[in-house]
Amino acid sequence: MTHILIAISFVLFFVQCERDQKRIIAEKREVKAKNETQPVRSAADRDAADDPAIWVNPENPQKSLVVGCDKNLGISVYDMSGKELSFFPVGEINNVDLRDGFDLNGESIVLVAGSNRTEDSPSQNSICLFKLDTKTGKLASLNDIGIKTNLEDVYGFCLAKDQETKKFYAFINHKSGIIQQWELYATDKGGVDGKLIRSMKVDDQPEGMVVDEELGYLYVGEEDKGVWKFSSKADGDTKGELVANSTESNPEIAFDIEGLAIYYQPKGKGYLIVSSQGNNSFAIYEREGTNRYLFSFNVVDGDVDGVSDTDGIDITNLFINDDFPNGMLIVQDGRNTEDGERLAQNFKFVDWRDIASLANPPLLQDNKFYPDN
Numbered sequence: 001m002t003h004i005l006i007a008i009s010f011v012l013f014f015v016q017c018e019r020d021q022k023r024i025i026a027e028k029r030e031v032k033a034k035n036e037t038q039p040v041r042s043a044a045d046r047d048a049a050d051d052p053a054i055w056v057n058p059e060n061p062q063k064s065l066v067v068g069c070d071k072n073l074g075i076s077v078y079d080m081s082g083k084e085l086s087f088f089p090v091g092e093i094n095n096v097d098l099r100d101g102f103d104l105n106g107e108s109i110v111l112v113a114g115s116n117r118t119e120d121s122p123s124q125n126s127i128c129l130f131k132l133d134t135k136t137g138k139l140a141s142l143n144d145i146g147i148k149t150n151l152e153d154v155y156g157f158c159l160a161k162d163q164e165t166k167k168f169y170a171f172i173n174h175k176s177g178i179i180q181q182w183e184l185y186a187t188d189k190g191g192v193d194g195k196l197i198r199s200m201k202v203d204d205q206p207e208g209m210v211v212d213e214e215l216g217y218l219y220v221g222e223e224d225k226g227v228w229k230f231s232s233k234a235d236g237d238t239k240g241e242l243v244a245n246s247t248e249s250n251p252e253i254a255f256d257i258e259g260l261a262i263y264y265q266p267k268g269k270g271y272l273i274v275s276s277q278g279n280n281s282f283a284i285y286e287r288e289g290t291n292r293y294l295f296s297f298n299v300v301d302g303d304v305d306g307v308s309d310t311d312g313i314d315i316t317n318l319f320i321n322d323d324f325p326n327g328m329l330i331v332q333d334g335r336n337t338e339d340g341e342r343l344a345q346n347f348k349f350v351d352w353r354d355i356a357s358l359a360n361p362p363l364l365q366d367n368k369f370y371p372d373n
Contacts (some may be wrong), residue, residue, distance in 0.1 A: 004128055005309055007102075009214075011207040013306075015179045015216065019081060021257065022340070025027065029296075029298075029358040030297060030298050030299075030300045031297055031298075031300070031350055031351075032301070032302030032303070032306070032350075033302065033304040033305075033306070033307070033331075033348035033349055034301055034303075034304065034324070034349055034350065034351050034353070035081070035304065035348070035349040036304050036305075036333070036336075036346055036347065036348045036349065037066065037076075037078045037082040037088040037346045037349075038076075038082055038083060038084045038086070038346065039082075039336060039343045039344035039346045040068070040070040040073075040344050040345055040346060041070055041074075041344070042070050042072045042073055042345075043115060043344060044342050046344070046345075047071075047334070047345070048070045048071060048072050048073075048345050049068060049071075049113075049311075049332050049333070049334075049336075049344070049345035049346055049347060050068075050069050050070075050071045050093075050094060050095065050311045050312050050332055051068070051069050051094070051095040051097075051157075051207055051259065051276065051311060051314075052066055052067065052096070052146055052313070052314045052327070052330045052331075052332060052333065052347045053066070053067045053068075053096055053097045053098045053112070053314050054067075054315075054330055055098055055100065055110055055134065055309070055341045056315050056316055056318045056320065057134065058100075059174065059320070061318065061320050061321060062080060062321045063079075064080055064136075064320055065077055065078065065079060065080075065132070065137055066078040066080075066330060066346050067096055067098055067112055067132070068096070068332075069093040069094070069095065069114060069129050069191075069312075070093075071092055071093055071328065072073040073087075073091070073092075074087060074088050074090045074091060075087070075088045075090060075093055075096060075112070075114065075130075076088075077132070077138070077141060078137075078347075079248075080320060080336070080349075080351070082346075085136065085137030085138075086138040086139065086227070088138075088139040088141075089281070090114075090116065090118075090128055090141075091116060091118030091121060091123065092118040092119070092238075093114040093116055093117075093206075094115045094117055094154065094155055094156070094157065095114055095115050095155070095156050095157035095158070095207070095209075095312060096113070096157065096304075096312075097112075097113060097114070097157060097158045097159040098110055098111060098112045098113070098132065098159065099111050099159045099160070099168060100186070101161070102168055102186075102192075103186060104131070104192070105186050105190060106179060107189075109132070110132040110134055111129065111130075111131070111132075111159065111168065111192070112129070112139060112141075113127055113128060113157070113159055113170055113184075113205070114127070114128050114154065114157055114372065115127065115128075115154040115155060115157035116146050117153060117154050117155070117156070122145040123145050123146045125149050125151050125152065125154045126145060126146030126147055126148050127142070127146050127149065127154075127157070127170050127172055127182065127194065127310055128141070129141070129142040129143045129191075129192045130142055132209070136243075142190075142191045142192040142360030143191050143192055143193065146183070147182060147194040149172060149182075151172070151173075151178060151180065152174065152176075153175050154172055154173070154174060155172075155173050155174060155175055155205070155206070155207050156173040156206055156207035156208055156209050156220075156221075157170070157171065157172050158170075158209040158211060159171075160213055160218075161213055162213070162216075162232075162233070163213055163214060163370065163371055165214075166305075166353075167183055167184075167232075167234070168184040168185075168206060169181055169182060169183055169197070169211075169232075169234070170184055171209050171211065171218060171232075172178075172205070173206045173209065173220065174212065175205045177201050177202040177203055177204055177205065177206060177222070178199060178200075178201055179199065179200040179202070179206065179230075180196060180198075180200075180207070181197045181199070181200065181218075181232075181234065182194040182195065182196055182197060182289065183197050185188065185194050190352055191258055196236060197234045199238070200218075200230055200238045200240065201238075202222045202225070202228055202240065203225065204224055205222070206220050206223065206228075207221055207257075207311075208220075208221035208257065208258050208259045208260040208274075208275065208311075208313075209221070209260060210233070210260040210262055211232045211262075212262050212272075212287060213371045213372070214371040215232060215268060215288075216232050216233055216236070216359075217229055217231065217232055218231070219243070219272060220260075220261050221257035221258060221259075221260055222239070222257065223255060223256040223257050224255045224256065224257075225255075226240070226242050226243060226248075226257060227246035227257060227260065227272075227274060227285075227291075228240040228241070229241050229242075229291070230241070238358065241289060243291045244275060244293070245293035246283070246285070246291075250283070250293060251276075252272075252276065252279070252283060252295075253279075253283060253296075254275075254277075254278025254279035254281075255277070255278050256278060257274060257275070257276065257277070258311045258313075259274070259275035259312040259331070259332070260273070260274055260275070261313045261314050261315040261329070262315070263285065263287075263315050263316075263317050263327065263352070264287075264317050264369060264370055264371060265287075265317065265364045265366050266366055266369045268287060268288050268289075269286070269287060270286075270287040271284050271285065271286060271287060271294070271314055271363065271364075272284070272285040272286070272287055272291055273285075273313060273329065275310045275311070275312075275313050275331070277309055277334075280298055280306075280307065280308040280309065280310065281296045281297065281298050282299070284296070284329070284355075284363070294359065294363075295358065295359065297355065297358055299350055301332060304348060305333070305336065305338065306333075307331050307332075307333040307334070307335075307348050308333065308334055308335045309333075309334025310331050310333065311332045311334065312330050312331075313331045313332065314329075314330045315327065315328070315329045315330070315369075316328060316354070317365070317367055317369070318367055318370060319367045319368075323349075323351060324349070324351055324352065325328055325353070326351075326352045326353050326366075326367045327352040327365075327367060328349050328350060329349075329350040329352060329355065330347050330348070330349055330350075331347065331350065332345065332346075332347055332348075333345055333346055333347065333348050350366065353365065
């Protein structure tokens with residue numbers, strides 16, 4: 001009798017698991033982009049656009065800017081209409097990020113930085129650094145050859161500001177799985193340099209990374225395994241833990257794992273957004289606790305074409321304009337089309353309200369809170 005009861009229990013367990021999987025699949029939703037940037041400068045048949053970052057103008061949010069990399073040529077800066085304002089031909093920049101409030105010898109600047117892998121260049125495998133002119137959208141280099149790493153092939157990248165020490169850090173990774181943390185500082189000559197603080201490791205190729213600055217976590221996407229969670233502190237534990245339901249056990253995740261972004265909300269709440277490139281979807285996890293998986297969604301055709309093969313993403317919860325009053329998600333589009341014609345890749349803008357409304361009750365939408373505000 002005991003054996004029969006055990007067998008029945010196993011059957012019921014697997015039936016429930018199958019129901020849970022079907023429920024998760026049924027919860028996938030769709031949204032449409034409201035706007036998009038001009039195509040990057042590389043040819044339409046090149047894999048080029050990769051990673052975006054958004055700067056929210058605190059005085060006039062409608063004058064906010066988007067920085068995006070063309071990983072064959074350099075970095076573009078766009079306004080909120082998607083128009084390219086400037087282009088810096090720095091070379092093969094794979095990932096890019098920015099942070100406001102960096103102290104450059106008494107001047108508070110918007111720091112833009114990225115992973116430079118330009119072959120046969122003095123800047124190969126370096127962290128390149130720029131000052132963003134928030135009025136013109138132009139970039140000015142802060143280090144002629146960048147911060148040279150000892151990595152053979154730099155790849156993913158992100159910036160962070162420690163909310164306790166107020167120090168700025170760059171995180172950069174290598175295809176072998178190595179992740180380095182560099183402390184950034186201003187030089188006497190008006191530039192920016194850095195020193196290596198510590199290293200971490202995942203088993204295989206990572207790329208997308210993001211730091212939850214309020215809670216002190218670094219999230220790293222190992223492309224064919226899932227999302228890892230590390231301490232982002234300079235003296236933190238270098239051992240990571242795999243985020244549940246970011247692996248192939250979740251039927252809505254299809255590798256590669258690519259872009260990662262944080263939608264901040266008060267009291268440690270909010271969301272971790274993950275690009276699941278293999279099925280052109282985006283997964284949403286809670287920031288707090290064990291990062292509970294909520295649901296996945298796609299960005300489909302509308303007035304702006306849908307997105308596929310997404311690499312980098314970024315998000316803000318802050319007010320931008322009437323189209324994006326509670327923030328916006330920016331995603332790279334690996335197959336950009338217009339009237340059936342294939343164009344060079346670009347970046348799409350999605351209204352957070354549309355994403356939030358996919359849940360019942362809707363996801364949180366506080367548009368004022370942000371760490372360090």
